[in-house]
Amino acid sequence: xxxxxxxxxxxxxxxxxxxxxxxxxxxxxxxxxxxxxxxxxxxxxxxxxxxxxxxxxxxxxxxxxxxxxxxxxxxxxxxxxxxxxxxxxxxxxxxxxxxxxxxxxxxxxxxxxxxxxxxxxxxxxxxxxxxxxxxxxxxxxxxxxxxxxxxxxxxxxxxxxxxxxxxxxxxxxxxxxxxxxxxxxxxxxxxxxxxxxxxxxxxxxxxxxxxxxxxxxxxxxxxxxxxxxxxxxxxxxxxxxxxxxxxxxxxxxxxxxxxxxxxxxxxxxxxxxxxxxxxxxxxxxxxxxxxxxxxxxxxxxxxxxxxxxxxxxxxxxxxxxxxxxxxxxxxxxxxxxxxxxxxxxxxxxxxxxxxxxxxxxxxxxxxxxxxxxxxxxxxxxxxxxxxxxxxxxxxxxxxxxxxxxxxxxxxxxxxxxxxxxxxxxxxxxxxxxxxxxxxxxxxxxx
Amino acid sequence: xxxxxxxxxxxxxxxxxxxxxxxxxxxxxxxxxxxxxxxxxxxxxxxxxxxxxxxxxxxxxxxxxxxxxxxxxxxxxxxxxxxxxxxxxxxxxxxxxxxxxxxxxxxxxxxxxxxxxxxxxxxxxxxxxxxxxxxxxxxxxxxxxxxxxxxxxxxxxxxxxxxxxxxxxxxxxxxxxxxxxxxxxxxxxxxxxxxxxxxxxxxxxxxxxxxxxxxxxxxxxxxxxxxxxxxxxxxxxxxxxxxxxxxxxxxxxxxxxxxxxxxxxxxxxxxxxxxxxxxxxxxxxxxxxxxxx
Numbered sequence: 116x117x118x119x120x121x122x123x124x125x126x127x128x129x130x131x132x133x134x135x136x137x138x139x140x141x142x143x144x145x146x147x148x149x150x151x152x153x154x155x156x157x158x159x160x161x162x163x164x165x166x167x168x169x170x171x172x173x174x175x176x177x178x179x180x181x182x183x184x185x186x187x188x189x190x191x192x193x194x195x196x197x198x199x200x201x202x203x204x205x206x207x208x209x210x211x212x213x214x215x216x217x218x219x220x221x222x223x224x225x226x227x228x229x230x231x232x233x234x235x236x237x238x239x240x241x242x243x244x245x246x247x248x249x250x251x252x253x254x255x256x257x258x259x260x261x262x263x264x265x266x267x268x269x270x271x272x273x274x275x276x277x278x279x280x281x282x283x284x285x286x287x288x289x290x291x292x293x294x295x296x297x298x299x300x301x302x303x304x305x306x307x308x309x310x311x312x313x314x315x316x317x318x319x320x321x322x323x324x325x326x327x328x329x330x331x332x333x334x335x336x337x338x339x340x341x342x343x344x345x346x347x348x349x350x351x352x353x354x355x356x357x358x359x360x361x362x363x364x365x366x367x368x369x370x371x372x373x374x375x376x377x378x379x380x381x382x383x384x385x386x387x388x389x390x391x392x393x394x395x396x397x398x399x400x401x402x403x404x405x406x407x408x409x410x411x412x413x414x415x416x417x418x419x420x421x422x423x424x425x426x427x428x429x430x431x432x433x434x435x436x437x438x439x440x441x442x443x444x445x446x447x448x449x450x451x452x453x454x455x456x457x458x459x460x461x462x463x464x465x466x467x468x469x470x471x472x473x474x475x476x477x478x479x480x481x482x483x484x485x486x487x488x489x490x491x492x493x494x495x496x497x498x499x500x501x502x503x504x505x506x507x508x509x510x511x512x513x514x515x516x517x518x519x520x521x522x523x524x525x526x527x528x529x530x531x532x533x534x535x536x537x538x539x540x541x542x543x544x545x546x547x548x549x550x551x552x553x554x555x556x557x558x559x560x561x
Numbered sequence: 562x563x564x565x566x567x568x569x570x571x572x573x574x575x576x577x578x579x580x581x582x583x584x585x586x587x588x589x590x591x592x593x594x595x596x597x598x599x600x601x602x603x604x605x606x607x608x609x610x611x612x613x614x615x616x617x618x619x620x621x622x623x624x625x626x627x628x629x630x631x632x633x634x635x636x637x638x639x640x641x642x643x644x645x646x647x648x649x650x651x652x653x654x655x656x657x658x659x660x661x662x663x664x665x666x667x668x669x670x671x672x673x674x675x676x677x678x679x680x681x682x683x684x685x686x687x688x689x690x691x692x693x694x695x696x697x698x699x700x701x702x703x704x705x706x707x708x709x710x711x712x713x714x715x716x717x718x719x720x721x722x723x724x725x726x727x728x729x730x731x732x733x734x735x736x737x738x739x740x741x742x743x744x745x746x747x748x749x750x751x752x753x754x755x756x757x758x759x760x761x762x763x764x765x766x767x768x769x770x771x772x773x774x775x776x777x778x779x780x781x782x783x784x785x786x787x788x789x790x791x792x793x794x795x796x797x798x799x800x801x802x803x804x805x806x807x808x809x810x811x812x813x814x815x816x817x818x819x820x821x822x823x824x825x826x827x828x829x830x831x832x833x834x835x836x837x838x839x840x841x842x843x844x845x846x847x848x849x850x851x852x853x854x
Contacts, residue, residue: 335627337583
């Protein structure tokens with residue numbers, strides 16, 4: 116019985132969880148326990164008051180030994196893995212048997228993203244764009260999860276999930292347009308680079324404050340449930356953002372309000388310079404899930420098939436059962452936090468090099484592809500050349516485009532433009548007529 | 562209807578008309594600590610009127626998410642004094658959603674309601690009027706009604722407005738204010754102040770409960786000083802109706818400096834409330850000084 120297992124785990128000090136990767140905690144409704152509105156159901160006859168606890172707040176037995184539960188961080192929740200580092204499937208029954216076309220799409224999305232990252236990172240160094248964040252090492256978490264979703268599933272991200280958009284065929288032109296803030300930017304040049312958004316591809320526009328998307332994603336999932344939309348909402352965040360109050364809020368709301376949502380935590384080892392040892396003291400983020408009553412799993416984020424399988428199953432059940440799932444994808448942030456960061460200030464080059472060379476999602480998938488005879492050196496060479504060419508073309512185009520007209524500074528604050536704002540817009544226009552020479556007018560559309 | 566009943570009526574109209582509309586927050590299911598949501602859960606179902614965990618940042622964040630999908634979200638914060646954990650979600654997220662996404666996404670169908678203002682014994686944490694914290698936040702609307710009839714019309718406008726709105730409800734008026742309120746829906750426009758009394762010598766601007774205070778001050782001024790007061794209820798704090806308040810281009814025509822009568826620069830005290838609040842004597846005194854400037 117699931118309840119007995121959960122109780123047994125809670126009471127055994129210092130022991131690991133054994134084989135189970137998924138912690139099975141049934142929802143209160145399924146247990147037949149009282150839910151929030153009917154505590155009266157739980158209070159049975161008072162004829163034998165000493166025997167069973169009657170508290171509305173917990174379903175548990177009495178114990179007469181004083182015993183603190185020891186948090187288990189020595190041997191934490193195990194990490195689900197399908198492929199080893201050489202791209203070999205470990206347990207054939209876990210092989211998702213994805214068709215060649217799909218696996219190639221996974222590979223090409225990751226590598227195209229990697230190529231775009233290199234070029235745009237460089238472009239910031241050269242002063243062409245103001246800021247950039249790479250995705251090095253985490254590409255597997257993006258495409259593995261994106262591939263397991265329906266195209267209409269709503270995505271809330273943090274800022275390091277560009278591979279999800281890449282997998283959904285967001286054109287290079289639009290990635291670049293946002294980074295350059297040019298006339299083609301769907302976001303109208305309002306935000307710093309990498310704050311992508313795409314209504315058509317159901318990717319909610321990124322915002323800088325961390326973890327704010329978490330309770331929002333829960334609300335969206337609740338609305339999807341009410342609308343019988345058969346949609347899941349996926350919410351990405353890092354292990355650092357998971358420390359924010361909004362994360363706690365989101366988890367608790369998702370569980371109590373029974374929302375079809377996947378919480379996807381990219382645990383990449385660092386929040387800028389802060390290592391996980393300074394971010395939390397428990398067993399990562401996955402171990403928090405059961406505290407909220409949430410089905411949880413930890414996966415190898417550098418193994419696209421593990422990410423895929425976990426996301427696929429979580430999606431199926433989240434929608435079918437209207438409950439949240441928490442996936443903690445272990446990975447490593449190979450790049451700096453952003454172009455404003457030099458991570459050699461807080462970690463060794465050797466450490467980074469280890470992950471880049473020994474455990475990279477792209478290499479692992481490439482080994483798999485090559486093992487299957489679906490890819491070879493020649494194709495690799497040709498694809499590297501082709502993807503670089505595609506990226507360079509989009510890049511050069513984006514460079515040449517003008518920025519949007521400055522009047523766009525004023526729109527979309529409200530759905531309608533208030534009179535006061537219209538006055539300010541006119542005031543700027545007049546100001547530029549007289550002082551325009553002191554402003555970079557040439558770069559902006561007339 | 563009294564004020565809380567007029568709120569219930571507005572919410573009832575909204576849920577009847579808009580099948581996507583949901584109401585949520587702490588304790589709304591049984592009817593709410595001020596009875597604003599009485600009967601709605603039974604009428605519309607537990608998936609539409611429901612309690613959330615005790616977490617204001619969660620309530621507002623959750624509400625934003627509902628609104629992002631296009632459904633109507635009516636969030637209750639139990640006291641305006643507790644809105645601060647949600648400040649980040651309101652200011653950094655809700656207010657900026659449309660602008661930062663280039664109008665790809667918005668949370669316009671979000672309305673946040675909260676009991677507001679002094680009540681006689683509320684002290685620091687059940688008396689606050691925090692509209693000033695939000696008054697300079699482009700992207701949201703902030704509304705404070707003075708009466709049941711105003712409240713229903715303004716709340717319905719907030720709910721239907723395509724921008725996220727904060728609706729502060731003067732709690733001292735929940736039971737005390739009673740007037741005729743239509744059962745059918747009606748709207749009172751946002752961003753329009755109301756001149757509730759014409760006058761020629763001095764203008765008194767207020768919102769919420771204070772409108773009644775200054776109305777009384779206007780009578781006192783007429784009676785004791787023979788002064789003719791114009792009384793304006795601002796109603797919408799943001800975006801506010803500049804034109805009505807500054808009808809005659811203010812600065813050069815003023816014969817006295819503008820006077821602000823408000824609480825002192827202290828937290829809202831308990832036992833000292835009668836001394837703290839900008840009551841009619843303080844307003845009357847300011848008016849008298851202004852007339853004699």
